[in-house]
Amino acid sequence: MNNILIHIPHSSYVIPDEYKDLFYLVDNELLQEQIKMSDSYTDELFDVEGIQKLIFPISRLVCDVERFRNEEDEEMSKQGMWVCYTKTSNCKPLKRVNNEHKLEILQKYYDKHHLNFEKQVSQMLKQGQCLIIDSHSFSSKPLPYELHAQTFRPDICVGTDNFHTPYKITNYFYNAFSDFGYKVGINNPFCGTIVPLKFYRKNKNVNSVMLEINRSLYMDEDKGKKNKNFARIKRNIEQVVSLCPFLT
Numbered sequence: 001m002n003n004i005l006i007h008i009p010h011s012s013y014v015i016p017d018e019y020k021d022l023f024y025l026v027d028n029e030l031l032q033e034q035i036k037m038s039d040s041y042t043d044e045l046f047d048v049e050g051i052q053k054l055i056f057p058i059s060r061l062v063c064d065v066e067r068f069r070n071e072e073d074e075e076m077s078k079q080g081m082w083v084c085y086t087k088t089s090n091c092k093p094l095k096r097v098n099n100e101h102k103l104e105i106l107q108k109y110y111d112k113h114h115l116n117f118e119k120q121v122s123q124m125l126k127q128g129q130c131l132i133i134d135s136h137s138f139s140s141k142p143l144p145y146e147l148h149a150q151t152f153r154p155d156i157c158v159g160t161d162n163f164h165t166p167y168k169i170t171n172y173f174y175n176a177f178s179d180f181g182y183k184v185g186i187n188n189p190f191c192g193t194i195v196p197l198k199f200y201r202k203n204k205n206v207n208s209v210m211l212e213i214n215r216s217l218y219m220d221e222d223k224g225k226k227n228k229n230f231a232r233i234k235r236n237i238e239q240v241v242s243l244c245p246f247l248t
């Protein structure tokens with residue numbers, strides 16, 4: 001085991017049967033919403049040989065593990081996008097969720113994932129330090145739900161946290177992707193990066209950085225299919241991650 005963990009929270013399209021009835025959207029509308037909201041193919045893009053991954057296996061439309069567990073602490077709650085989304089990317093009704101559903105989804109999926117996450121990070125910490133690479137993609141055009149939408153959409157966004165992302169890590173990823181010719185934004189259009197709550201703002205040995213890839217680089221955003229550049233983007237990500245000076 002090395003000391004890097006690739007966290008992939010939003011790649012899955014899986015909606016467990018028991019939650020399908022909760023959705024107001026019918027088949028094609030639901031698929032369109034999944035294409036808009038999922039970080040499609042990030043499980044493949046960030047599949048770097050020899051580096052462990054933690055992939056959340058359920059669609060974010062059922063459970064978003066990147067949100068704060070407490071509904072009031074989560075900025076996106078006002079957009080109907082706390083852990084259990086009730087609104088679409090278009091700010092329209094997505095599904096009905098009652099308190100029973102919320103509790104069940106928290107316990108069955110959210111808590112389980114975060115416990116695994118915490119365990120994997122604890123395991124890596126036995127080597128001293130570790131790095132979490134929180135791996136996402138984003139729509140090339142701002143979607144109506146976004147709170148801090150900006151018109152400039154870089155090719156790659158590097159998200160950082162003042163406590164958990166040392167300058168040398170931000171710098172490495174910024175330069176490595178820039179050297180391949182990508183336009184890189186820092187905390188633009190999305191900011192921050194995930195750290196298990198147990199270590200959040202407490203343990204400096206837990207380093208974390210978020211990498212977000214502009215979907216237009218690797219897929220047709222309307223049809224949801226990979227484009228011809230997919231293999232190149234994947235290769236570049238692999239090169240950048242596997243040459244990371246942090247890797248033991």
Ligand SMILES: [Zn+2]
Pocket residue numbers: 009010039135136137
């Ligand atoms: Zn994401």
